[in-house]
Structure formats: C-alpha cells, structure tokens
Amino acid sequence: MANTSTRTLRLLSLLQTHRYWPGTELAERLGVSVRTLRRDIDRLRELGYPVEAQRGVEGGYQLAAGAALPPLVIDDEEAVALAVGLQAAAQGAVEGIAESSVRVLAKVVQVMPPRLRRRIDALRAMTVPASWGSPTRADIDPDVLTAIALACRDSERLNFSYTAANGQRTDRHVEPHRLVCLGRRWYLVAYDLTRHDWRKFRVDRLTRPDGTGARFRPRDLPAADVAEFVRAGLDNAPRSYRVEVLVDAPAATARERIGRWSTVEEVDAEHCRVLMTTDSLDWPIMALGQLDADFRVLEPPELLDQLHNWGARFNRA
Numbered sequence: 001m002a003n004t005s006t007r008t009l010r011l012l013s014l015l016q017t018h019r020y021w022p023g024t025e026l027a028e029r030l031g032v033s034v035r036t037l038r039r040d041i042d043r044l045r046e047l048g049y050p051v052e053a054q055r056g057v058e059g060g061y062q063l064a065a066g067a068a069l070p071p072l073v074i075d076d077e078e079a080v081a082l083a084v085g086l087q088a089a090a091q092g093a094v095e096g097i098a099e100s101s102v103r104v105l106a107k108v109v110q111v112m113p114p115r116l117r118r119r120i121d122a123l124r125a126m127t128v129p130a131s132w133g134s135p136t137r138a139d140i141d142p143d144v145l146t147a148i149a150l151a152c153r154d155s156e157r158l159n160f161s162y163t164a165a166n167g168q169r170t171d172r173h174v175e176p177h178r179l180v181c182l183g184r185r186w187y188l189v190a191y192d193l194t195r196h197d198w199r200k201f202r203v204d205r206l207t208r209p210d211g212t213g214a215r216f217r218p219r220d221l222p223a224a225d226v227a228e229f230v231r232a233g234l235d236n237a238p239r240s241y242r243v244e245v246l247v248d249a250p251a252a253t254a255r256e257r258i259g260r261w262s263t264v265e266e267v268d269a270e271h272c273r274v275l276m277t278t279d280s281l282d283w284p285i286m287a288l289g290q291l292d293a294d295f296r297v298l299e300p301p302e303l304l305d306q307l308h309n310w311g312a313r314f315n316r317a
Contacts, residue, residue, distance in 0.1 A: 007032070011040050015051065015063040022060040079116055080146060119146040145179070147209045148188055152176045155216055158190070160209040162201055174199070175216045178226045187230050191219050198222060200230050241300050243276040243284045249293035258287040281306040 007030055014021065014029060027037040041051050041061060050064040151158045158176050163169050174190035177198075186203040198221065223229035247254055251266035254274055258264075261283065263275040274295075276284050281303050288295055297303050 008040055008043055011037075012044060012049065015044075015049075015061065020060055020062040022058065026061060079112060080119055083112075119150065144206060144209055145186065145203060147211070148176060148203065148206075149179055151209070151211050152178055152188075154211075155218055157193070157212045157214045157216055158209055159212060161207045163205045163207075172201070173212075174201075175219065177218070177221060179203070180227050180230045182227065182230055189221070189226050189229060198229070241276075241278050241281060241302065243274075243278060243281075243300065243303060244298040245274045245284070245288060245295045246298060247272050247274055247288075247291060247293055247295040249291055253293075254291060257290050261287050285310055 011026070011030060014026060023034055023037060027034050030037065030040070032040070041053070044051050052062050052064045054060055054062075148158065150156075155175075157173065159171065159173050161169060162172050173193045174188075175193065176188060176190045178189050180187045180189060180200075188201045188203055188206065190199060190201065191197070192199045221229060223232070246267070248271060250270060251264050251272035254262075254264045254272050258274070261276065265273040265275070267273055274288070276287070278284060284303060285307060297307070
C-alpha cells in the first residue's frame with residue numbers, strides 16, 4: 001500500500017508539471033503497465049483530481065481545472081518559492097491579501113520537512129522588507145538566496161563572485177549581515193573583509209555563494225536601519241540623466257504621488273517642476289504616468305525619444 005501511495009503522489013507530480021502526457025510515456029516514467037496506470041488515474045479521480053483522458057493509440061492524460069482546489073504536490077524549490085512569495089504578500093499593502101497570505105504561509109511552513117523549514121526560517125529572519133517603487137524585475141536563483149540567508153542567520157563568512165555594474169567581475173569575502181528586498185530587487189548588506197568597509201550587493205549579480213564554515217561576531221552597521229543603508233547607497237550612486245519636467249498639477253499632488261522618487265518644486269498653484277536623476281529613462285516615464293496629468297519635458301531630449309517609443313508600443317497593443 002505504501003508503494004501504491006508513493007506512486008500515486010509521483011503520478012500527481014508528473015501530471016502537474018506537464019500539460020499533456022502520452023499514456024505509454026507516463027507508464028514508463030512510473031515503471032508500471034498501462035493497465036496499472038489506468039487504476040492509478042482512477043484513484044486520483046476518486047480523490048477529486050479532474051484527470052482527462054484521450055483514447056486511442058496516441059492517447060494520454062492531462063490534469064484539468066476542477067470545481068475545487070485539490071491538494072498540490074510541489075518540489076523543494078517550488079515550496080521555497082511559494083513561501084517567499086507568501087511572505088512578500090503578507091508584508092504588502094493590498095487590502096485583503098496580507099491576512100490570507102499569513103494564514104496560507106503558516107499552513108505551508110507547518111507541513112514542511114525540517115530541511116525546508118530551516119531555509120524558510122532563515123529567509124524570514126534575515127530579510128528586511130523595504131517599500132520603494134517597482135524597478136525592473138531581476139531573476140534570482142532560490143538556492144543563492146537561501147544560501148545567503150543561512151549565512152546571515154548563522155553569522156558565517158561567505159565567499160562569492162560578483163559582477164559590478166561596469167561588468168567587472170571580482171571575488172568577494174564578506175561577513176553577511178542582512179538581505180534587503182527593495183522593490184523587486186534583493187540586496188545583501190555585508191562587511192567586505194577585503195575592502196574593510198560595509199557594502200551592498202545586488203543578489204542577481206552574485207554567483208556561487210559558498211559558506212566558509214568560519215563564524216564571526218556581528219559588527220555594528222553604520223546606519224540605524226539596514227533598508228535605509230541600501231537606499232542611501234543607491235541615492236549616492238552615479239546617474240546618467242538629469243530629468244526636468246513641467247507638470248500641470250499642484251506640487252502637493254505630485255509630492256504625494258511621486259515625491260519619493262523626485263524633487264518637486266512649486267511653480268504656481270496649478271503647476272510644478274519635477275526633477276529626477278536616474279540611470280534609466282523608464283523610471284521617470286513610469287513615475288510621470290502615475291501623476292494622471294499633462295506635462296512638458298524640458299530635459300533631457302533622450303526622454304522624449306523614449307516617450308515616443310513607449311507610446312508607439314502602447315498603440316500597437
């Protein structure tokens with residue numbers, strides 16, 4: 001019976017990873033006959049999983065949408081990704097989502113095996129959320145993220161390879177402090193043992209994190225808040241463009257909607273000047289779009305070109 005139950009779970013996992021499975025291939029994957037596969041499919045249907053069958057020589061099976069959500073089978077990396085996503089949703093400001101995210105996160109973590117719970121606990125304890133816009137999404141390897149979180153939690157020195165913004169690649173030896181989730185990017189705040197100073201590292205530019213096994217006594221961060229430490233470093237980074245825009249809206253309105261990303265100067269009761277420094281012209285366009293007001297670009301001319309590109313793309317859509 002134990003073997004049958006294990007095989008049923010394996011069958012469910014396979015059906016959830018492919019849209020359609022030929023019957024013979026699915027039976028080979030499970031190491032059973034086609035007749036046994038049919039019995040296992042019937043068992044899943046009895047449990048409430050809507051498995052559709054296509055008959056004939058090329059027949060096969062696929063998992064369809066049902067009237068209710070049945071139990072899901074997920075692998076280790078999917079479980080970590082699910083917990084990280086739920087954690088982010090629980091800290092969000094969308095009404096009605098945070099509370100349900102906390103409930104689901106508690107259920108997921110409760111049934112996790114110890115090896116996964118340790119990874120999730122490390123991420124939860126060593127991550128500092130920071131509300132700030134929505135920069136371009138950067139893909140992160142879950143193994144990299146959890147390896148860093150564990151090193152932060154255990155106060156274990158870390159080696160990794162890092163690619164700077166200019167493309168230069170260096171090997172780093174650090175004392176990791178905290179992970180900071182800023183917008184859609186992750187940053188590691190750590191004390192760099194080679195440069196003898198505190199640094200922030202974008203996790204999507206970091207590869208091959210390797211714990212050395214050497215423990216350290218945590219140092220005092222030269223800032224009251226780790227998220228503000230990351231923000232300050234980004235604010236002081238060199239920028240490529242200075243943006244100046246006249247907006248047909250009161251300064252108070254502009255400050256409320258995009259003040260965190262810009263400097264807003266009052267021109268008169270109904271107009272204001274918005275100033276930004278940025279290394280990407282997409283940022284000002286997204287910010288100005290949130291104003292819901294007409295505006296005139298004073299500089300740079302490249303911003304006008306980018307606006308035309310966006311407008312043409314939206315028109316094609």
